[in-house]
Amino acid sequence: MKAPGIQLVLYSWLVPFMFNTADIALKILSLIYExxxxxxxxxxxxxxxxxxxxxxxxxxxxxxxxxxxxxxxxxxxxxxxxxxxxxxxxxxxxxxxxxxxxxxxxxxxxxxxxxxxxxxxxxxxxxxxxxxxxxxxxxxxxxxxxxxxxxx
Structure with a gap:
């Protein structure tokens, strides 16, 4: 049996991190290529x-x-x-x-x-x-x- 609370916490922690990392990467790339x-x-x-x-x-x-x-x-x-x-x-x-x-x-x-x-x-x-x-x-x-x- 899976522990839904742990998955939810992990997911809610990872998703913002992934989006923030992508935003940062896009900003860095735009600074390089703009x-x-x-x-x-x-x-x-x-x-x-x-x-x-x-x-x-x-x-x-x-x-x-x-x-x-x-x-x-x-x-x-x-x-x-x-x-x-x-x-x-x-x-x-x-x-x-x-x-x-x-x-x-x-x-x-x-x-x-x-x-x-x-x-x-x-x-x-x-x-x-x-x-x-x-x-x-x-x-x-x-x-x-x-x-x-x-x-x-």
């Missing part, structure tokens, strides 16, 4: 922002997943920047497809109203709109704050 973002509140054209990020950091921010976008929005929420920010994405003027400047594959996309498909304009650079939490295409010459990243 990119570190750096917001720059100075308004620059997209090209000037790209040059600044490439000179001072690993590059202009890219968004590889919904989780990474969530981390970026959470980070930006703690800054004084409350508007659209340049991200490191641009559209090919010849072929019309969007690409990340650091050659990351474009797997995750989050465009406002699927605006990326209209190629009949001069809006060839991407911003992250913090209020709508969506990507919006913009004219690359327009000034905006931007986000750089360090790390892999």
């Amino acid at each position: 990119r570190k973002f750096q917001a720059v509140s100075t308004n620059m054209s997209w090209l000037s922002a790209l040059e600044y990020c490439n000179s001072n950091y690993s590059g202009m921010a890219t968004i590889r997943s919904e989780r990474e976008e969530w981390h970026l929005l959470k980070y930006l929420n703690g800054t004084n920047i409350q508007e659209k920010v340049w991200i490191g994405m641009r559209r090919s003027r010849v072929f019309g497809f969007w690409f990340w400047m650091n050659d990351d594959p474009v797997i995750y996309q989050n465009w406002l109203n699927d605006s990326s498909k209209n190629i009949q304009d001069d809006q060839n650079c991407a911003t992250l709109d913090q209020n709508q939490t969506k990507w919006v295409k913009q004219d690359c010459a327009g000034p905006a704050p931007f986000v750089c990243y360090s790390g892999e």
Whole structure:
């Protein structure tokens, strides 16, 4: 005959330990593999922002997943920047497809109203709109704050 009280105590002790251990492991892994973002509140054209990020950091921010976008929005929420920010994405003027400047594959996309498909304009650079939490295409010459990243 089994002692149900002992099993219950052991189970109730092990389960929280297992979940806490998993949470800690995930946090450690996210610290190792997450990119570190750096917001720059100075308004620059997209090209000037790209040059600044490439000179001072690993590059202009890219968004590889919904989780990474969530981390970026959470980070930006703690800054004084409350508007659209340049991200490191641009559209090919010849072929019309969007690409990340650091050659990351474009797997995750989050465009406002699927605006990326209209190629009949001069809006060839991407911003992250913090209020709508969506990507919006913009004219690359327009000034905006931007986000750089360090790390892999």
